[in-house]
């Protein structure tokens with residue numbers, strides 16, 4: 001659990017004590033949802049059943065046996081036979097979705113609080129996304145980076161414009177498109193090392209440090225971080241589970257505790273070329289970075305000529321209620337590189353690495369590349385998705401629903417802790433990225449399994465934490481349902497004999 005002093009303004013809306021009456025809050029949030037225009041948010045009020053019907057379907061789901069049905073069995077058997085078994089998955093087969101609901105092959109429906117791990121920001125079956133996928137697929141899916149295409153430039157322009165509007169470092173910024181989050185981070189590490197080589201691994205530096213082989217290629221990351229699964233990205237992801245089986249890792253990577261100012265001040269040296277940090281750690285358990293911590297990183301990096309990389313792959317693109325998560329930070333806390341992926345094309349694979357002007361100048365043709373990245377299909381979809389995510393009304397909707405979700409879970413936590421002290425350790429996060437850390441004796445995965453049987457899809461994050469990351473178009477009614485199911489399930493798991 002973070003000390004309260006370690007919580008930055010990123011976390012303030014969630015961590016405040018909530019004393020708002022439920023009725024008043026729901027009335028307010030309902031009003032704000034209604035003010036969303038159809039142009040800004042397609043299906044801000046998705047076609048979903050009333051809460052009564054949701055709850056009824058939840059009851060049905062509870063009654064349904066949680067075993068594979070005749071419909072699911074052949075699929076599951078085939079998956080077992082042919083797919084590499086890398087994932088622990090429940091015995092259901094998802095077939096389709098609509099808004100914030102997903103359906104399985106038995107016709108059971110679930111309110112989706114995981115959005116394909118923070119990907120489907122516009123929900124499932126968004127008509128504009130479906131239209132542009134169809135139109136662009138018929139026109140041109142791929143052309144390679146040997147040629148310009150119609151959509152990569154405009155999508156890059158939109159992202160850089162947003163940096164200008166809501167961030168603070170857009171002038172001359174450039175975008176590299178890849179296909180995933182891990183590739184966006186790999187690109188960031190390469191560009192940072194290239195920048196260090198161009199600017200610091202010079203005869204002057206060798207003279208300054210009295211070392212003819214002076215090097216500046218160290219990358220610092222933080223405990224509980226997650227930056228992806230490729231070799232560079234796992235080298236920056238200090239989790240023995242991800243690293244040990246694949247050692248030796250890429251040389252030059254090190255990590256220190258998150259939100260530890262003293263550790264950062266010591267660990268960033270003249271040899272550091274970059275520090276990578278998630279403004280809110282996602283996989284690690286929804287931990288917001290403190291302002292003092294981000295300040296220390298920026299200050300030390302400036303002192304030693306290192307670059308700051310913000311990994312906004314999970315927390316960026318409007319999830320916190322700001323298009324860029326770092327847009328809510330003070331102006332001087334800008335990164336030199338920001339990486340994006342997950343929701344950028346609502347599930348069509350894409351990643352983006354945005355670098356500042358001075359970094360871009362160090363990167364030359366041929367330094368990096370990709371076959372698929374920046375293809376016309378992904379970028380056409382990205383333009384539609386990012387165009388919606390950037391709207392003020394959309395961001396307001398995320399803030400309102402985020403406040404409702406946090407308040408609901410705070411209230412649930414108070415009730416659960418009154419019945420059994422210490423059941424909920426903390427509710428934290430920002431916008432629609434909320435973590436609910438449970439006592440070690442209340443297994444968060446068991447809560448997720450129980451919630452699924454009641455019609456709610458929810459996942460965990462590190463440290464026995466429930467990770468609530470619904471599609472950003474989630475409605476007040478769906479949040480109310482999710483909070484109620486989670487409260488019931490935490491209570492049931494907490495009171496079950498071990």
Ligand SMILES: Cc1ncc(COP(=O)(O)O)c(C=O)c1O
Pocket residue numbers: 117180181182183185226227228229278282283311312313314315341342
């Ligand atoms: C913060 C962060 N960085 C990087 C990644 C890796 O992204 P991908 O799985 O698209 O490679 C993830 C994925 O969960 C992430 O949450």
